[in-house]
Amino acid sequence: MRNVAGLSTSEAQKSSDMFMKCQYMDELTGGKGTVFATGTPVSNSMTELYTMMRYLQHGTLRQKGLTHFDQWASTFGETTTAIELAPEGTGYRARTRFAKFFNLPELMSMFKEVADIKTADQLHLPVPEAKFETVVVQPSEIQKEMVADLSERAAAVHSGNIDPSVDNMLKITSDGRKIGLDQRLMNPLLPDDPNSKLNACVQNVLRIWEEGQADKDL
Numbered sequence: 001m002r003n004v005a006g007l008s009t010s011e012a013q014k015s016s017d018m019f020m021k022c023q024y025m026d027e028l029t030g031g032k033g034t035v036f037a038t039g040t041p042v043s044n045s046m047t048e049l050y051t052m053m054r055y056l057q058h059g060t061l062r063q064k065g066l067t068h069f070d071q072w073a074s075t076f077g078e079t080t081t082a083i084e085l086a087p088e089g090t091g092y093r094a095r096t097r098f099a100k101f102f103n104l105p106e107l108m109s110m111f112k113e114v115a116d117i118k119t120a121d122q123l124h125l126p127v128p129e130a131k132f133e134t135v136v137v138q139p140s141e142i143q144k145e146m147v148a149d150l151s152e153r154a155a156a157v158h159s160g161n162i163d164p165s166v167d168n169m170l171k172i173t174s175d176g177r178k179i180g181l182d183q184r185l186m187n188p189l190l191p192d193d194p195n196s197k198l199n200a201c202v203q204n205v206l207r208i209w210e211e212g213q214a215d216k217d218l
Contacts, residue, residue, distance in 0.1 A: 056114040076107045140193045
């Protein structure tokens with residue numbers, strides 16, 4: 001499955017090592033020698049579910065002819081194409097992602113052979129009440145110039161003209177977050193923008209602290 005965002009076609013040595021150890025334990029114990037203890041088997045990508053099943057249910061996948069990811073994906077998932085904001089923040093682009101399940105009852109029935117599944121309404125865990133407030137700040141001229149530079153860097157990365165050890169999209173998105181928070185994170189010699197996100201946060205924290213002084217005195 002190529003050209004799908006979030007799907008890596010390269011292998012990691014530690015993952016291959018884990019898979020071989022799981023296979024060895026299954027041979028010794030008849031498929032009962034490995035226990036994973038995690039509350040978040042799927043945290044970032046739907047492909048993680050296939051990875052978990054490959055570690056713990058390789059025999060079942062082999063029996064059903066789903067040992068390769070493309071076979072599993074064609075049975076239980078599909079790719080969707082949507083318009084997303086570009087990582088460098090200078091426009092939108094169409095991205096294809098593996099982001100939708102189907103045949104979900106059959107998939108969960110298979111996964112439940114090795115997993116104890118608990119939902120939030122079954123666990124009754126205490127959840128704090130949160131109050132969300134969106135504060136919009138305007139970028140400085142320096143920040144606008146920096147974001148334009150990010151767009152040029154991203155174009156160079158996409159064209160394949162830059163060695164990944166020199167610049168890559170992860171570094172570009174990280175720099176974008178720094179620029180958005182405070183331009184001095186990129187260059188400490190730049191002036192302090194009074195309207196930056198950091199200063200807006202400071203002002204809000206100070207205001208809330210001052211408003212709570214009366215309650216504190218009581």
